[in-house]
Amino acid sequence: MALLKDDMAACNRLILDRMQSDVALIPQVAAHIVAAGGKRIRPLLTIAAARLCGYRGDRHVGLAACVEFIHTATLLHDDVVDESALRRGQASANAMFGNQASVLVGDFLFSRAFQVMVADGSLEVLRILSDASAIIAEGEVLQLMTQNDTATTEAQYLAVIEGKTAALFAAATEVGAVVAGEPADRQKALRDFGMSLGVAFQLVDDALDYSADQEALGKTVGDDFREGKITLPVLLAFARGSEEERAFWRRTLEDRDQGDADLARALALMTKHGALKDTIGRARSYADQAIALLEPFPDGAEKRALAAAADFVVERAR
Template identity: 55%
Template sequence: MTATIHRLGRDQAPSLEPMMALVAEDMNSVNAVILDRMQSRIPLIPELAGHLIAGGGKRMRPMLTLASARLLDYSGTRHHKLSAAVEFIHTATLLHDDVVDGSGLRRGRKTANIIWGNSASVLVGDFLFSRSFELMVEDGSLKVLKILSNASAVIAEGEVNQLTAQRRIDTDEEQYLEIIGAKTAALFAAACRIAAVVAERDEKQEQALDAYGRNLGIAFQLVDDALDYESDGATMGKDAGDDFRDGKVTLPVILAYARGSADDRAFWKAAISGHRISDEDLTHATGLLRSTGAIADTLARARHYGQRAIDALGMFGNGKAKAALIEAVEFAIARAY
């Protein structure tokens, strides 16, 4: 599979290991900031925040900030606090998402809303958002503040857009791409772009890193949406079929509905409206997704956006940082195989 996206002859599966090794020292500094800034005199806040922050996440978004800074040969330390701000924004949105979706599992563990309740999860999410803005203000760059605050607003818009599209089988591919471009790709893009700001690079390099992050984010979400039907809870770290039961109209469903027979379309209408959500219905849905090629075509689109992400790095010189950023794209796609 990986040969179709970038290069031939890889002996082993793509991994995030090169990027993790590249930024390991910087990541220690970021983790120290995260640990420090999630503290509060209200014990529930660090307890609940720590449950998610320490819950085995890959820290992909802050790593992208650090790796992008390394790509640009930035030698300062401003990106440490900003990477922590990126992770706090991401964590806050996860806490809020799990409440909205009523999720029971996150990264293979019980979600915070199941353990502490919805109210506490929402409020601690608000706390982490506030901490992220404190870190941005401390950095002192209005441009960084503008990029990250805009991304935060766009993420919220994406989540509301998704909510309005929920249980609506007439959601089209354009709206779907708009949703994932906002709720997932916007933070990937901002995380990469701010590295160019702190490294004082020109607008062209800023835009290139923005394009890399944005296309990677779209590819990442497309794979996630395919895996919701093809994977299991142990692999995904969440309940398999969550999107199906929640009535989320993702690209696999959009394609299968468009290609289905009258009976198939009637099934999808009933399923997305919440009337056909048993395990047997999920099995039937997965069968339809496979027979119509909807899963395969969703992953083909993911490879397309992955290649666009790699192409966006074309202006930068070769080296460990560029190779690690390319392999991060390959890893995002390879999760489906």
């Protein structure tokens, strides 16, 4: 953030400018979620990738804003689907303004993203970001299909997180390489970097849902458990558990029959079977994979910053 503060400031100004509308409720809802902060890691990746590739223009700023608009739109929609009351430690937009306003303002932000993409003028950038938008939606629907199903495989789980989370990380870094005019192999290296980083990010998030405190997590701890989401910590604890323990998971996640003590028991079973530790370990492997993909790029502050971002994604679990 310190290295790219000027570009990020320009990106933030563009975000604030483009979320304005004569329809007063739109900037109100958009400002609520945008002002809630977040680390802006996705637009930061676009800017860092472009700078890593030696780009010195300003197209990357608009595309970074596009990436953040797509991300913010999905957050608004996700909170409605998940019936979430908190987002980044504050009341979620749907809790404040209602489901209808959240869905419609999410649609507005998606539309704004495409307006900025079209203004950029690159069909390749438009293809990358529109493909990512479709993949995100597919990932969310796939998660809906696997929810409450303890027969979900690790491969299916990975497909969910590659779609709903990692696809936008991959697109964010790839468009940075595209605006810099990098050859196809370097574009692919940065796309793969983003994909590995995104998977690591979601693995850590899924572990934190069972192990963080509410203030650190920015949402209610145990939301995934209450919603019956099948994440890697659940899959590992289920696979390693006794038949009696598996019956617990089926009752709580498939039947949604949960009592006050069940979240604590779920966490105890995960601890017993090393599920959280191994999920973080898996995230570390993906982060290391991401860092290795930076090897062909010249050494410098941007490369070190991207490697540090990969480390940060995992270290926030400590």
